[in-house]
Amino acid sequence: MNTDHQDDQFYLARKSENLRRRAGLISGIRHFFAQNNFLEIETPVRIPAPAPEEYIEAIPSDDWFLQTSPELCMKRLLAAGYPRIFQFSKCFRADERGGRHLPEFTMLEWYVAHFDYRQLMDQCEALLLAALQDTEHGKNIIWQDKTVHLAPPWQRITVADAFSQFAPIDLREALAQDKFDEILVEYIEPRLGINRPTFLCDYPAQLAALSKIKKTDPTVAERFELYIGGMELANGFSELTDTDEQRRRFEEASEARDAKHWAHYPMPEKFLTALKHLPPCAGIALGIDRLAMILAGTSCIDDVVAFPPEAL
Amino acid sequence: MYTASDLRKGLRLKIDNEPYIITEFNFVKPGKGQALYRTKLKNMINGNQFERTFRSVDTFDSADLREKKMQYLYKEGDKYCFMDNENYEQVYLTEEQVGDSVNFLLDNIEVEILLFEDRPIGISLPNFVELIVTEAEPWAKGDTAAGNTKPVKVQTGYTILVPTFVSEGEKIRIDTRTGEYLTRVKG
Numbered sequence: 454m455n456t457d458h459q460d461d462q463f464y465l466a467r468k469s470e471n472l473r474r475r476a477g478l479i480s481g482i483r484h485f486f487a488q489n490n491f492l493e494i495e496t497p498v499r500i501p502a503p504a505p506e507e508y509i510e511a512i513p514s515d516d517w518f519l520q521t522s523p524e525l526c527m528k529r530l531l532a533a534g535y536p537r538i539f540q541f542s543k544c545f546r547a548d549e550r551g552g553r554h555l556p557e558f559t560m561l562e563w564y565v566a567h568f569d570y571r572q573l574m575d576q577c578e579a580l581l582l583a584a585l586q587d588t589e590h591g592k593n594i595i596w597q598d599k600t601v602h603l604a605p606p607w608q609r610i611t612v613a614d615a616f617s618q619f620a621p622i623d624l625r626e627a628l629a630q631d632k633f634d635e636i637l638v639e640y641i642e643p644r645l646g647i648n649r650p651t652f653l654c655d656y657p658a659q660l661a662a663l664s665k666i667k668k669t670d671p672t673v674a675e676r677f678e679l680y681i682g683g684m685e686l687a688n689g690f691s692e693l694t695d696t697d698e699q700r701r702r703f704e705e706a707s708e709a710r711d712a713k714h715w716a717h718y719p720m721p722e723k724f725l726t727a728l729k730h731l732p733p734c735a736g737i738a739l740g741i742d743r744l745a746m747i748l749a750g751t752s753c754i755d756d757v758v759a760f761p762p763e764a765l
Numbered sequence: 766m767y768t769a770s771d772l773r774k775g776l777r778l779k780i781d782n783e784p785y786i787i788t789e790f791n792f793v794k795p796g797k798g799q800a801l802y803r804t805k806l807k808n809m810i811n812g813n814q815f816e817r818t819f820r821s822v823d824t825f826d827s828a829d830l831r832e833k834k835m836q837y838l839y840k841e842g843d844k845y846c847f848m849d850n851e852n853y854e855q856v857y858l859t860e861e862q863v864g865d866s867v868n869f870l871l872d873n874i875e876v877e878i879l880l881f882e883d884r885p886i887g888i889s890l891p892n893f894v895e896l897i898v899t900e901a902e903p904w905a906k907g908d909t910a911a912g913n914t915k916p917v918k919v920q921t922g923y924t925i926l927v928p929t930f931v932s933e934g935e936k937i938r939i940d941t942r943t944g945e946y947l948t949r950v951k952g
Contacts (some may be wrong), residue, residue, distance in 0.1 A: 552792075713877075
């Protein structure tokens with residue numbers, strides 16, 4: 454689309470309040486991490502081998518790829534003895550574009566050695582409360598006509614319970630019929646984080662990704678997602694530290710990717726080697742653009758970045 | 766044949782031998798799950814709507830629709846009359862079939878009439894139209910904030926929000942899918 458300078462000014466000026474809120478949010482988050490002895494790090498955006506995941510496709514860059522997440526490099530740092538690290542990073546995912554998706558987006562990712570996913574949920578709660586306390590959303594968030602009360606503790610509900618409460622079929626049936634994602638999107642997500650933020654936790658073991666299987670219940674993984682106002686904001690887990698198991702899951706994902714002719718990634722060997730030295734830990738990725746959407750009161754991710762791809 | 770990545774608002778598909786248009790479209794992707802395409806579909810003949818979620822592996826038949834250039838003549842009662850300039854045949858569309866296209870319909874302009882099995886069922890507008898602003902308040906002196914908008918009227922009588930710097934007599938480009946202002950057209 455051709456726009457003249459006055460049009461450009463018009464579109465960008467309309468975003469100034471949102472961009473200011475976004476900047477304030479990011480500085481609030483940095484302040485929290487500084488106070489909690491975290492080290493801010495930067496890892497490369499361009500990498501030779503992304504983690505093979507069945508439904509996340511990287512964008513190629515010469516013979517390498519743009520990262521889909523900084524996870525592998527961050528865990529290598531953790532394995533090398535950095536116990537508390539965080540970073541804001543640009544992540545790239547092919548063909549992801551919608552009201553809540555940009556193919557280039559900003560992720561906040563942090564890791565804590567000797568934490569499990571429950572402790573990380575507590576910390577996530579504390580971080581967001583601290584980052585929001587100086588905004589008009591200190592006590593509650595009003596987003597898309599929903600008032601979400603932030604007073605802790607936030608709701609925690611298992612995936613199995615969420616299916617029995619909100620879905621027409623239970624979790625076991627949904628998995629057997631290969632309808633997990635559809636039901637999650639249609640019946641469950643819109644009902645999460647409505648009165649207060651919700652952590653959806655204990656994902657089925659087959660959806661563990663890079664998370665640890667729960668000792669007391671091997672059918673589920675120690676994985677959670679945070680929802681506010683029906684929107685997914687973060688994904689975290691107790692990290693898998695078993696190299697053989699991780700390699701097996703990567704191989705499985707690679708096979709599924711090969712079957713649909715998606716790009717074949719080299720096995721991230723340096724990461725797998727580092728995993729042998731990874732202490733028990735937990736990590737989480739939080740979408741900054743989406744959090745900014747909530748602060749800005751908008752349902753469209755374009756409103757919280759200066760330039761969505763179509764404006765370039 | 767379409768694949769899921771072709772899906773978007775306004776796309777026309779054939780489902781159970783009837784033409785459908787996508788009236789709402791959302792790309793969704795839960796956590797580490799698969800890409801899903803939530804749509805609201807409207808039957809282009811009877812107007813019935815339903816919601817459906819598709820996967821990225823799904824494929825679709827395109828609706829066997831034909832478009833024919835015709836000239837818009839006039840409105841008569843609640844019917845809109847168009848003429849086929851090749852054979853001078855006249856066809857009529859109801860208000861419902863014309864829908865929001867009425868906002869961009871000028872007397873005597875050429876439009877694409879949509880035919881399903883040779884029956885006229887609607888208008889197929891281009892994605893962008895250019896119309897002249899016919900009524901606008903002058904740019905108020907104190908109003909210097911670059912992001913502000915004001916309502917103006919265009920040739921068709923349609924009222925639209927535009928940046929305050931747009932003035933009467935200027936031509937603007939409008940996205941017919943959203944009905945929103947895009948940019949000024951110079952010259």
